[in-house]
Amino acid sequence: MTFVITTPLYYVNDKPHLGSVYTTIICDSIARYKRLAGEDVIFITGVDEHGLKIQRTANEKGIEPKSHCDEISEVFNNNWKDWNISFDKFIRTSSKNHEFVVNEFYERVKASDDIYMGVQKGWYCVGCEEFKDNPENSSTYKCPIHQKNLEWKNEENLFFRLSKYQKEIERIINEPSFIEPIERKNEIINFVSRGLKDFSISRTNVKWGIPVPGYDNHTFYVWFDALLGYVSAISSDATEHSLEKSINGGWPADVHLIGKDILRFHAVYWPAMLISAKMKVPKKVFGHGFLTREGQKMGKSLGNVLDPDLLLTKYGNDPVRWYLIKDISLGNDGDFQDKRFVDIINNDLANTIGNLLNRTSSMSRKWFNNKVPNKEKIFNEKKLENFAKIAVENYIYNFDNYKLDLAANEVLSLAINTNLYLNDNQPWLLIKEKDNLPLVKEIIYNVLESTRIIGLLLIPLLPELSTKINDQLGSIYREEIPWKKQLIWGLLVSNSSLPKPTPIINKLEYEEHL
RNA sequence: GGCGGCGUAGCUCAGCUGGUCAGAGCGGGGAUCUCAUAAGUCCCAGGUCGGAGGUUCGAGUCCUCCCGCCGCCA
Numbered sequence: 001m002t003f004v005i006t007t008p009l010y011y012v013n014d015k016p017h018l019g020s021v022y023t024t025i026i027c028d029s030i031a032r033y034k035r036l037a038g039e040d041v042i043f044i045t046g047v048d049e050h051g052l053k054i055q056r057t058a059n060e061k062g063i064e065p066k067s068h069c070d071e072i073s074e075v076f077n078n079n080w081k082d083w084n085i086s087f088d089k090f091i092r093t094s095s096k097n098h099e100f101v102v103n104e105f106y107e108r109v110k111a112s113d114d115i116y117m118g119v120q121k122g123w124y125c126v127g128c129e130e131f132k133d134n135p136e137n138s139s140t141y142k143c144p145i146h147q148k149n150l151e152w153k154n155e156e157n158l159f160f161r162l163s164k165y166q167k168e169i170e171r172i173i174n175e176p177s178f179i180e181p182i183e184r185k186n187e188i189i190n191f192v193s194r195g196l197k198d199f200s201i202s203r204t205n206v207k208w209g210i211p212v213p214g215y216d217n218h219t220f221y222v223w224f225d226a227l228l229g230y231v232s233a234i235s236s237d238a239t240e241h242s243l244e245k246s247i248n249g250g251w252p253a254d255v256h257l258i259g260k261d262i263l264r265f266h267a268v269y270w271p272a273m274l275i276s277a278k279m280k281v282p283k284k285v286f287g288h289g290f291l292t293r294e295g296q297k298m299g300k301s302l303g304n305v306l307d308p309d310l311l312l313t314k315y316g317n318d319p320v321r322w323y324l325i326k327d328i329s330l331g332n333d334g335d336f337q338d339k340r341f342v343d344i345i346n347n348d349l350a351n352t353i354g355n356l357l358n359r360t361s362s363m364s365r366k367w368f369n370n371k372v373p374n375k376e377k378i379f380n381e382k383k384l385e386n387f388a389k390i391a392v393e394n395y396i397y398n399f400d401n402y403k404l405d406l407a408a409n410e411v412l413s414l415a416i417n418t419n420l421y422l423n424d425n426q427p428w429l430l431i432k433e434k435d436n437l438p439l440v441k442e443i444i445y446n447v448l449e450s451t452r453i454i455g456l457l458l459i460p461l462l463p464e465l466s467t468k469i470n471d472q473l474g475s476i477y478r479e480e481i482p483w484k485k486q487l488i489w490g491l492l493v494s495n496s497s498l499p500k501p502t503p504i505i506n507k508l509e510y511e512e513h514l
Numbered sequence: 515g516g517c518g519g520c521g522u523a524g525c526u527c528a529g530c531u532g533g534u535c536a537g538a539g540c541g542g543g544g545a546u547c548u549c550a551u552a553a554g555u556c557c558c559a560g561g562u563c564g565g566a567g568g569u570u571c572g573a574g575u576c577c578u579c580c581c582g583c584c585g586c587c588a
Contacts, residue, residue, distance in 0.1 A: 186518060187586045194587075260585090295525095327526080327540095333584095335526075343540060351553055359550030366549075409539095419554055428549045444549095503551045 002250040003039040005031050008258045009048040009093060009229045012072035013057055016079050018291055018298070018336070019259060021308040025321050026288065026330060026404065027257050028085045032460035033399050035086075036483035042250050044233040045080060046091030047073045051222035052126050055208035065208040069094055079309075084317050084463060091233035093226055097242055099210050101232035102225055104243040106213070108277035114161040120200045123150035129222050157200035158212060160224070165272040166196050172271050177284055179267050180402065181331035184260055184287045188267050199269065227270045230256065231279075252280035260287035286402060289333035306336060315508060318462040319345045325461055326408035342510040349465065350507045353415045353454060357469055359422070360447045361501040367431055372448055372474070373441035374494045384421045384446045385489045388414055388453050392487050395457055404461075411457045418450040449492045452476060456487055468504040 007027045010020050024045060031043035049069040058068035073092055080087055091098065109115055122131040127148050169192055172178055179185035201224040202212050209219025230253055235245035252274075256266050263285065271281040292298065298305045311320050323341050326348070328334030364373060391414040398407040427443045430436040455469030456477075470477045474496045478486060 183519065183585080190517060191587065264586095329527085332527095337525085340526080340540070346551095347540075350551060355551055355553045357550095359548095359553075361550090363549045422549080423547075423555045426547075426549090428547085431549090501550085505551090507551070 001039050002042060003031075003034045004042045004044065004234070004250050004253040004255075005034070006043075006230050006233075006253055006256050007045040007087075008256075008262060009046045009091060009226050010076060011051075011053075012047045012049050012069050012076070013053055015072065015075050016308060018306050018308045018311075021083065021320075022291055022324050022328075022334075023257060023259060023288065024080060024085055024087075025083065025324055028083075028087070029321070029325060029404060029460045030255075030257070030399075030402070031086055031088075032463065036459060038482060038484070040250075042089060042234060043087045044089045044091065044230060044253075045076075045085070045087045046089065046229055046233060047076055047093065048222065048226035048229065049073065049092060049094040050206075050209040050219070050225055051129055052203070052206045052208075053129060055206060056126065058208070066094065082312060086463075089233040089236055091229045091236055093210075093229050093232075095232075095236070097236050097238070098225075098229060098232040100240075100242045101235070101246065102210050102220060102228050103213060105228055105231070105273075105277050106220070108243075108279075109160065109273065112276045112278070114164065114276045115201070116159050116161070117156060118159045118198070118200070119154070120157040120159075121154045122152075124153045125150050155204045157204070157221075158202040158215065158218065159198045160201045160269075160273065160276070162196045162198050162269065162272050165275055166192070168275055169196065169268055169272055172281060173267060179263070180284065180286045184263055184331075188263060191264065192268060196268070196272075223265055223269065224273070227265065227273065230282075247279060253282040255284040255286055256282050257286045257288065260289060263287040286331070288330055289328070291328075292333065292335045294337055295335055315341075315345070316464075318465045318505070319349065319508065321462055322349060322408070325404045326412070327405070329405045330402055339510055342508045345505075346507045348412055349462075349505050350503070352412060352419065353458075353465075354503055354505045356415050356419055356447075356454075357451050357472055357504060358501045360444065360451055361472055361498050363427060364444050364448060365498050365500070367440065368444070370497055372492060372494055372496050372498060373444050375445050375490070375492075376438045376442040378438045379442050384418065384450055387417050388450050388489055391417075392453065392457070396484075399460070407457075408461055411454055411461070414450060414457070415454055418447055418454070421450075422447055445492065445494070448473065449489060452492050453487060453489070456483065459483070465504055472499060472501055472504065474498050 005027055007020075007024050010016065016024075027043060027045070031041050035041045047069070049065075054068065055065050058065040061068060069092070077090055080090075106115075120131070124130070125132050125148065131153075132150055170189075173185065173188050173192060179188055201221045202215065202218040203209065203221055204217045206219050209222065210225055212218040212220055231246045231251060232242060233246075234249040234251060235242045238245040238249075258266055266282075266287075267285045274281050290297075293304050293306050296302060296304060308320075319341070323336075323344055324334070327340070327344055364371070367373075391410045395407045395410040398404070398410065422443075425443045427440045430440050430443075451469065452473055455466050455473065458466035458469065473492075476492065476496065
């Protein structure tokens with residue numbers, strides 16, 4: 001089965017911020033999980049490059065929009081590589097293939113009689129690329145989001161007959177898992193119930209955009225253009241009949257994972273556009289929350305913007321992933337707290353999981369000739385085994401339901417219980433009596449086996465750490481065996497050698513000022 | 515202004531259809547094993563569940579009003 005997952009196509013106005021890193025990390029985890037589960041994953045990310053804002057930003061820098069986009073796109077592309085993001089497609093909306101797709105799509109929508117010429121008058125925020133209400137009706141009124149003056153526009157635009165799809169959109173958004181989380185769904189339902197209005201899909205006097213065929217001076221509205229990036233990404237390697245290639249190549253998307261601010265475009269406008277073009281709608285739109293820092297909104301005015309690059313170089317990939325995935329419930333807003341970050345990483349990853357591996361490996365090596373002991377069945381109790389089975393089940397259930405925080409907590413919980421198991425059985429005391437040797441073997445085997453499963457469960461969440469766990473268990477991961485099969489208890493091979501353990505993650509030091 | 519939501523231990527939050535619901539994690543305090551990254555394990559939170567009424571034999575859990583946050587829409 002093909003599984004298509006997308007991040008938003010990030011606007012190239014600025015380099016990636018923590019929010020884009022958050023979205024992308026979540027998608028990456030899901031993509032990795034789905035691959036392990038045997039799905040044929042197409043993980044799409046990319047950049048949204050057109051629009052008045054980009055045009056002006058480029059002008060301010062005194063360069064062509066194209067050069068500006070080339071530069072920022074490259075920053076994004078490299079950034080995701082630095083974060084070890086396993087994306088399959090990186091789509092640029094300024095690419096030729098994308099333009100083909102947009103044109104083909106537009107023809108389909110036109111053929112459905114959903115395009116007409118109208119007049120758009122109103123106050124426009126270039127930051128939002130949207131028309132806004134202007135209660136003061138004055139040129140000094142500022143957009144509440146961007147704190148920029150609105151601009152008066154009165155121009156002929158092409159419109160899309162969104163209103164025609166009122167009924168169908170209502171049906172779609174009411175489907176059980178189309179919009180998540182549920183609070184967001186209610187907002188959208190509420191919005192749609194007030195009646196959908198046609199929206200303009202072209203702009204005049206915006207040069208930096210895809211020209212609308214047959215209308216000089218008109219370029220496609222950035223949103224009309226950008227949303228189609230998800231489609232064109234699928235066929236980005238193809239050379240002709242691009243739209244058809246995308247449709248056959250895996251469309252529709254299984255999930256668009258986005259920030260809650262752009263939910264309306266994805267859950268209302270986008271499905272309508274797709275229906276008009278006789279295409280399938282995405283199966284799910286998941287709007288995650290926003291990140292704050294130490295309880296405050298991040299912003300230039302407060303000067304508290306947390307640079308993800310800094311986090312990456314200072315703490316590394318996996319700690320940031322763990323914090324964002326495990327400590328923030330997907331769909332809720334999250335807060336990044338330096339102290340908490342350090343505490344969580346040290347407790348969960350270093351002390352609980354890292355140290356578990358370290359202590360177990362040490363015991364096994366010390367007592368069993370640097371090897372995994374035989375799988376004895378003296379005691380034959382299955383406490384840990386049973387716990388691991390349940391943890392695996394819960395993990396899978398939660399992952400399948402986009403509850404990544406709970407999935408992560410299952411892994412942690414297994415590690416905690418494994419530590420507890422050691423504590424209860426105290427093999428370091430038992431080993432003092434020769435007669436206990438078989439029993440100690442059984443205990444240590446169980447603990448190593450549990451650790452192996454922890455490592456497997458961590459693959460989608462913490463790719464680097466899980467690799468280290470695997471290495472220290474003697475590189476026992478078997479590519480040829482499906483991941484889910486490897487999760488079965490008891491596959492750890494007795495008498496395989498264990499390398500000398502070293503900490504798989506070092507503790508972090510808390511500093512007042514990041 | 516219209517509609518949603520939220521306000522539970524220092525912090526982040528669980529608490530479905532009312533009766534072990536007063537909880538978890540982190541922080542803080544204490545005890546303890548020793549295999550281990552001074553890690554592990556165990557114990558300790560006396561919080562009027564925002565406030566005031568009401569329904570009920572009984573309410574964080576339902577209703578009304580008030581206060582304080584926040585979201586969506588206008």
